[in-house]
Amino acid sequence: MAGPVAATARRVLLQLLHDRRTSALLLVVPSVLMTLVRYAFTKQPQVFEGVGPMLLALFPFTVMFVVASVAMLRERSSGTLERLMAGPAGKGSLLGGYALAFGAATLAQVAVVLGVSLWGLSLRVDGSIWLVVLFALLDAWLGMALGLFLSAFAKTEFQAVQFLPAFVLPQFLLCGLLVPRDQMAVALRLLSDFLPLSYAVDGVSRVAYTTTLTGAIWTDLVVVAACIPVALALGALTLQRKGE
Amino acid sequence: MDNLIQVGGLVVDRSGQRVVDGIGFDVPSGSLTGLIGPSGSGKSTVMRCIAGVQKHAGGLVKVGGYEAGSRMARGLVGYQPQRPAVYLDLTVRENLSYFATMIGVGASGVSEAIDRVSLGGEASRCVERLSGGQVARVSLAIALLGSPSVLLLDEPTVGLDPVLREDLWRLFATLAAQGTALVVSSHVMDEAERCERLLLLRDGRLLADAAPSALKAETGTTDLDSAFLAVIRTRRV
Ligand SMILES: Nc1ncnc2c1ncn2[C@@H]1O[C@H](COP(=O)(O)OP(=O)(O)OP(=O)(O)O)[C@@H](O)[C@H]1O
Ligand SMILES: [Mg+2]
DSSP states (O other): OHHHHHHHHHHHHHHHHHSHHHHHHHHHHHHHHHHHHHHHTTTOHHHHHHHHHHHHHHHHHHHHHHHHHHHHHHHHHTSHHHHHHHSSOOHHHHHHHHHHHHHHHHHHHHHHHHHIIIIISOOOOOSOHHHHHHHHHHHHHHHHHHHHHHHTTOSSHHHHHHHIIIIIHHHHHHTTSSSOGGGSOHHHHHHHHTOHHHHHHHHHHHHHHOSSOOHHHHHHHHHHHHHHHHHHHHHHHTOOSSBO | OOEEEEEEEEEEEETTEEEEEEEEEEEESSEEEEEEOSTTSSHHHHHHHHHTOBOOSEEEEEETTEETTSHHHHTTEEEEOSSOOSOTTSBHHHHHHHHHHHHTOOHHHHHHHHHHTTOGGGTTSBGGGSOHHHHHHHHHHHHHTTOOSEEEEESTTTTOOHHHHHHHHHHHHHHHHTTOEEEEEOSOHHHHTTSSEEEEEETTEEEEEEOHHHHHHHHTOSSHHHHHHHHHHHTOO
16 A cells, blocks of 8 residues: 555645646745734734744644645535546555645745754744654644645535635634633633644644643643544545545 | 456446446456447446446446455446546656556556557656546556456547557457457447447447447447447437
């Protein structure tokens, strides 16, 4: 099974690389946004200190959500998904290949934005940088898995793009980026307890301010990691071999 | 298993319409069968059922004795959908190599498939920069990968010039002679002439199952076009 997984990862990465503009946007946009936040709040540096680490967790989630849902939508509408389903390969090798490819793209993206943030914008991270990278990677996979799943409910690219404001923006509001979660209305606060992004954002913020690996960080890590197989399983359910 | 493809009492509903209504036929190994019929008669739907990508409401479809779409059956079938199903943003060779790995075929199989559809000169070009007929041949080459026992080709020669069509039909005959069970759909009657056997569909029903010569003799016509029209007229219900 290693062959098909690696081949799918290679194929997805080749598609990203052939599309130079997408590759460039993928690598550069997070750093540009980070720089904007840093200098838009140049008189209130505490805003950047608070929001900066959270953004490190949110970029990969958002970008991989969109890229994965559009990639899978194209795979469906071009007939290549059906062609793969008609062959002997398993769904697991397809999903695994996607996960590898998007994992690699995320590492590249995070390396750039983290480099720019730490050395260019003096972002403070007291804890382990590797934990930040780990959270970013998990977030990317979460975004990818949700994107693959939701793409099954989009008939066109127009619809797929609408899922960004419909599913991702509410999570931005509720994850603690704009308002601390304990200051929200009770109902929203409870809702945010069920959104995996809340744990990702909490986790990265904690890593930024503590040097030790606390139990709370572990909890955040485990929750985010546990959501990935669930989202991937939902995605696998949408890969039907037989169509109507 | 002599009959590589077995179809019996096949019924398919699409968007609430009955589009295939009780079709049955067997296809032995080493044969070239043409699937012909007017547009919308159900040719592609029948092929999709054999390829295992189409739900059906009734009947049975087996490939090599296994349920169509099952893991074992999928390993036996090469399928070229009517619309080219390829990655436009990859090169010809990248497309072929990817699908080859997904079905467990090595690099030599890739070069062989590219040569068979005469795309050697285009191998490192991006598919979106190819002509329509070239893209169709990339899609055909993917179906040919690994010399599958069953080949389902949905209008493989549309948009190709006479020389290429001639080459491809010769290839199909060679593959049949080597033991492959081929089912090829077509609109073009002088191509249908090259099949040993024709399945004529109309409105999801099988109107005729005969060799081209038998079809002409039966209808008292001298060319397949007239035979086709005669069958469709006389069997109108
Ligand atoms: N995706 C689809 N959804 C719903 N109905 C469909 C779909 N594709 C085809 N049909 C219907 O199924 C019937 C058979 O279509 P099919 O594509 O099998 O015909 P065909 O013989 O291959 O035609 P053509 O020669 O034009 O390719 C038609 O009535 C068509 O309207
Ligand atoms: Mg058709």
